[in-house]
Amino acid sequence: MSFVRICDLHVNYGEVQAVRGISFDIPKGEVFGFIGPNGAGKSSTIKVLATLKAPESGGAFIDGLAIEENVAEIRRRIGYMPDFFGVYEDLKVDDYLAFFAAAYQLPLDQRQGTIRDVLELTDLSSKRTAPVDSLSRGMKQRLALARVLLHDPDVLLLDEPASGLDPRARIEMRELLKALRDMGKTILISSHILHELAQLCTRIGIIEAGRMVAEGSLDDIYQKLNLLQVVHVQVVNLSDELVSQIGMLDGVDDVQVQSDRLSLQMHPEQVVPEVLLERIMKLGARVRMFQPEALDMETVFMKLTEGRTA
Numbered sequence: 001m002s003f004v005r006i007c008d009l010h011v012n013y014g015e016v017q018a019v020r021g022i023s024f025d026i027p028k029g030e031v032f033g034f035i036g037p038n039g040a041g042k043s044s045t046i047k048v049l050a051t052l053k054a055p056e057s058g059g060a061f062i063d064g065l066a067i068e069e070n071v072a073e074i075r076r077r078i079g080y081m082p083d084f085f086g087v088y089e090d091l092k093v094d095d096y097l098a099f100f101a102a103a104y105q106l107p108l109d110q111r112q113g114t115i116r117d118v119l120e121l122t123d124l125s126s127k128r129t130a131p132v133d134s135l136s137r138g139m140k141q142r143l144a145l146a147r148v149l150l151h152d153p154d155v156l157l158l159d160e161p162a163s164g165l166d167p168r169a170r171i172e173m174r175e176l177l178k179a180l181r182d183m184g185k186t187i188l189i190s191s192h193i194l195h196e197l198a199q200l201c202t203r204i205g206i207i208e209a210g211r212m213v214a215e216g217s218l219d220d221i222y223q224k225l226n227l228l229q230v231v232h233v234q235v236v237n238l239s240d241e242l243v244s245q246i247g248m249l250d251g252v253d254d255v256q257v258q259s260d261r262l263s264l265q266m267h268p269e270q271v272v273p274e275v276l277l278e279r280i281m282k283l284g285a286r287v288r289m290f291q292p293e294a295l296d297m298e299t300v301f302m303k304l305t306e307g308r309t310a
Helices: 042-049 071-077 093-103 108-121 137-149 167-182 194-200 218-225 240-247 273-282 297-304
Strands: 002-013 016-027 031-035 057-062 078-081 155-159 186-190 203-208 211-216 229-235 252-257 262-266 287-292
Touching: 002 042, 002 186, 016 042, 016 186, 016 203, 031 042, 031 194, 042 057, 042 078, 042 155, 042 186, 071 078, 078 137, 093 108, 093 137, 108 137, 137 167, 167 186, 167 194, 203 218, 203 297, 211 218, 211 297, 218 297, 229 273, 240 252, 240 262, 262 273, 273 287
Parallel strands: 016 211, 031 186, 031 203, 078 155, 155 186
Antiparallel strands: 002 016, 002 057, 203 211, 229 262, 229 287, 252 262
16 A cells, blocks of 8 residues: 555646656655656655645645645645755754744644654754754754654655765764664655665665656566676685586576686576575585675666656
8 A cells, every 4th residue: 555656747847847757656664765867857756745846747645645635734744854954053953943843833842852852863962052053964964854853744755865975974864764764654765875775765766857767676676677696706615517506506697717706697586695605505615705796776777777857
């Protein structure tokens, strides 16, 4: 049962067609990664879900509610985090959150407790009295996420939440999003950091020039593209016969003998690395090292897109 649904969505800006008939579903409690180059239509789609942009045609629904017909209710159900952070030079962190708690109409007697909870969740408790403008980029992103969590929304719409972050801040943001996923939040997240989406998302959609190029689970997309996974293996008792036997195992497409290891190309939809290791050892191989490479989201992206914009 889909919790977020986009049906044949079209979004225009004057004569420019930003989104051209895309459709996808996000089941409740899942994380949907929205991938595409700049100008592909990601932000336009998210703005429709956030009630900030009316579609030219098509439909958008959250929990069965049509967005255009239920704006007030939808805004209570979502948390929207855009790809920029407004400057609040004269506010401290707790004042900033108190302002938005009032805007979300949280009961007065619950506001301080809720602010304390979201600061703890986003690991910002120590910055409660710090000026917002003094925060690092990563802390500002976490504060923006704390803001959209104040009213405990069902759906999080996160537009490039890791944009501009250093590696440590990206890791912290990823772990925070994993925690929100484990709490049962339904999340749509757009990003160019493809390998991090692969670790976080249950489904992905790849959009280019306003059209959906591919959509589904990672395994579905890998299988559609017939992508091969590389596994590096060091075998102590390597022989020509053993190399030949490994090459005939189910799921193995090719075996290359390198200076200190074998490089296997395998079909991940036919055999998982753990099973492949068991089968290699059953052949009598004494395995010193077995290292599967991660299936590369960048490879998927480059194979499916051509860099065009809407």
